[in-house]
Amino acid sequence: MNVLDPAGPDAGRLAELSWILFIGGGAIFALVLAITFFAMQGSDRSRKRLSGNWLVWTGGIAFPVAVLTGLLVYGLLLMGAESRPAEPDLRVHVEGRQWWWRVSYEEPDGSRLESANEIRIPLGREVEFVLTSPDVIHSFWVPSLGGKLDMIPGRTNRLRLTADRPGVYRGQCAEYCGGPHALMALEVIAMPAGEFDAWRAQASSPVENAPARGGELFLATGCGSCHTVRGTSAAGTIGPDLSRLGERRQLAAARLPMSAENIARFITHGQDIKPGNLMPEFRFLTADETAAIASYLAELK
Ligand code: HEC
Ligand SMILES: [Cu+2]
Incomplete structure (x- = not known):
């Protein structure tokens, strides 16, 4: 699982934000270390300069206010960037349960195709995950596809994602839900839309079980x-x-x-x-x- 290896536009924006945070945070950390070093080991002149109130006003108040405001505006613009169509191309209901995932695909005729622990999605189509939980709080997180969203008993949360690179992306319950929480993972298989349609038609056709x-x-x-x-x-x-x-x-x-x-x-x-x-x-x-x-x-x- 890798946040920095996005397989779709939603995860791509998060990866961009993550890089800015890593690089910006690293640069500010280095700056603070340098100032600390000069405050302790520098010449008398630089130590005197660093002991003034100006450093508290600029470095302690003005700088954080400016940086955090900038990040907030940037984050809001970035996350609101894409206008979403009213209806997704596909709706998949995912119920987090102790300690597995119930998956059901909404069929065009309104019926449901049931599965578990593995979700197939078509590339390039917008998928809406309808997230619920019947027991405790879980959290749905597939890092290569997007951000995490909690599954809260009594509530329905919706997460829209699109995948644009075929592959198998692992996800993990990201909210401690007791017992084997750490062993509550899932896989999302992103496949070409045509293959997905063929799979779904086949998967939802009536099954004949030979008596065995x-x-x-x-x-x-x-x-x-x-x-x-x-x-x-x-x-x-x-x-x-x-x-x-x-x-x-x-x-x-x-x-x-x-x-x-x-x-x-x-x-x-x-x-x-x-x-x-x-x-x-x-x-x-x-x-x-x-x-x-x-x-x-x-x-x-
Ligand atoms: C009391 C209810 C119950 C009974 C009875 C039961 N199971 Fe299960 N089974 C579960 C639950 C709950 C899970 C999910 C476990 C998990 O992953 O946390 C499960 C998971 C499984 C899985 C893994 C499914 C997956 O999606 O990977 C298999 C296979 C399975 N059971 C087979 C059986 C077989 C065979 C029997 C009969 C011998 C059986 N179960 C009887 C409740 C039950
Ligand atoms: Cu969990």
Whole structure:
């Protein structure tokens, strides 16, 4: 994650501001050190000059007032620079939860496409993230794409972003939310608009789930009380939607790379992998059963 490596105009403006702050702050720090040095080690003449009240008035009052006023005006102009269209091209609802992200894309027909922990966005189109939380305060932050914005229970915050460089950008919950907060990350995949449209059309088409042993075990073990897999009787909403789990790059809020082995480990030893997370461990499953469920889930695409 790198604030100074912007992948869109919003992050670009923040990077510009950051550079000005780093360079300006560095120069002022050097100046203060130099004045301090001369006040302590300089000749009698320069020490006498530096001990006058004028330094307090100029360096202590006038200079900070001028610099901070300039920065404020500059910051306001910079942040208000772009006029936004009334309606974004795409709206993605992101709900911060202890300790993962519920993601749902608003479809043109008003329905929703559910996912979790990974967000795909089309390049060059304005995306509005609708940020909420059902439990405690979280903060949505993808440094390469823009500034951070809190997700506050009972409130809806909106963040507009555009990506103009394809790539995978990692984000992180930036407001301490208890337990495994540090392990609550996400990925944003910025892809060419045409590819995005094709992906979305495919992702929201009805799924046909071939009956598999892993799928039956998944339902029999009760996973469906917390998880949804479209096209099956699993319709729980306490945990992430698993309908297309196998297509995601990462598991459990970017804790581990996606693979059948890691899914199996998470099912039986999730509390070692992500201590405190809200999914119970299923240690009573045999290795064979766990592997069957894991390979079934890894294949959901
Ligand atoms: C009591 C509710 C509950 C039950 C029952 C449950 N889970 Fe979960 N599951 C969760 C929660 C909550 C998370 C999110 C954990 C996190 O990342 O903090 C989760 C996460 C996961 C993930 C990672 C999803 C992702 O987006 O990366 C997988 C895979 C998973 N569960 C599989 C299963 C399987 C298989 C079963 C049945 C053996 C099961 N779960 C039963 C609540 C549950
Ligand atoms: Cu957090």
